[in-house]
Amino acid sequence: MPSPFEYAPAPESRAVVDIKPSYGLFINGEFVDGHGASFKTISPATEEVLAEIAEADEADVDAAVRAARTAYDKVWSRLPGRERAKYLYRIARIIQERSRELAVLESLDNGKPIKESRDVDVPIVAAHFFYYAGWADKLEYAGHGADPRALGVAAQVIPWNFPLLMLAWKIAPALACGNTVVLKPAETTPLTALLFAEICQQADLPPGVVNIVTGAGGTGQALVGHPGVDKVAFTGSTAVGKAIARSVAGTSKRVTLELGGKAANIVFDDAPIDQAVEGIVDGIFFNQGHVCCAGSRLLVQESIAEDLLERLKARMSTLRMGDPLDKNTDIGAINSGEQLKRIRELSEVGDAEGAERWEVACELPTKGFWFPPTLFTGVSQAHRIAREEIFGPVLSVLTFRTPAEALEKANNTPYGLSAGVWTEKGSLILKMASSLRAGVVWANTFNKFDPTSPFGGYKESGYGREGGRHGLEAYLK
């Protein structure tokens, strides 16, 4: 459907960021050379090389863990909570001051629309640091014992879908509780973590409290396997999460895992339908669907399915895909060629298994990695696109007749991270919320995040909670 509006380009300026040609590792408060083979990070929207990034090998990881241990023993574990809080508040304020820079850099390196990095990612990052700064001197009131103690050195490995936000979810509670950290960002999105390292310098954070080691899977493996770490926090795929759980079994390391999902977004026949359509769009097309809690399975009550699908397609046709730095862009680039390949392959399995594909008719840019907003109807529970995480802008639509059937279908998944319920009836919301096996259940909304609210999964979506008072537990003895 042609857009009723013509939009003039509205690009955010790149001039606010100063990308260096190459970056080292951030160890003990300084940028140092890595000893692995360096690699390039690109903009997935244009395939332009942004910078050369150092790769940390085992010796570099060891140096980072040692720096974190020394900083823990000599400085950070000795500071009273109110002093740690000052650093966290300072970091939070610098993030706000440099928010435009962080947002532009995130959109360049990750491919997500500036609208999202500017209005969602970066504000929640700052909020996370403010929130946990507030806990640092009140830990004995958090409900985790009268004299809660830090664990020591935390090894943190994060994915590429929310690079800076996942960093904040990991680093803010760890530091508030008195731990020091070594964090590995994903290979395709290291730049905002490296800018965060500069922010730590600017905040005068004592050297070694935060260390950033860039690299690929091997660096992550060396980090979580290092005997000097007390705690492992991982967000990423279920396959790697399982490998990490196996590798730390039998050690004294504490572990939290935040893995994949295949969330049901359930729409009942009495739901405010246009509002539900917005929630479905937000649920699966936010961040190109690269969201572990994405509402990737739409369960719609049969009596309204036809009407709802028609409205959904009309709404999807208004989504604007293109330059992530354009302020009118709704859908940016797929994060990597590898991820694009996975999305294509699973979508082709959907075709082969007999589901019906519908996609927004739009021109895809010739450079970069792109996939149009897509939905599949005629999906059965046995189809792979109903069971496996696609991690892209692809919605699988199923129908149901009764609440019991909706519940059974929603829970029929190895995952259990999130779910959504759309209905006017409060009693039905409560019934569904208490019976859905999911860590987060949204009612008449979707993909809402707040630092005060715990987030985490059941079953193959992992264990442990991040955010809120509950998130402190993962970093305390």
Ligand code: NAP
């Ligand atoms: P992944 O391989 O699990 O990567 C997550 C992080 O772990 C990255 O920093 C990765 O490094 C690192 N890593 C890889 N292998 C490791 C190992 N053996 N030991 C320690 N760390 C290791 O995820 P992905 O390949 O980026 O994405 C694959 C699928 O995972 C997606 O299609 C999606 O289904 C799921 N995923 C889920 C989430 C989530 O938020 N739950 C996020 C991203 C992806 P490199 O990236 O540098 O290789």
Ligand code: MG
């Ligand atoms: Mg990149």
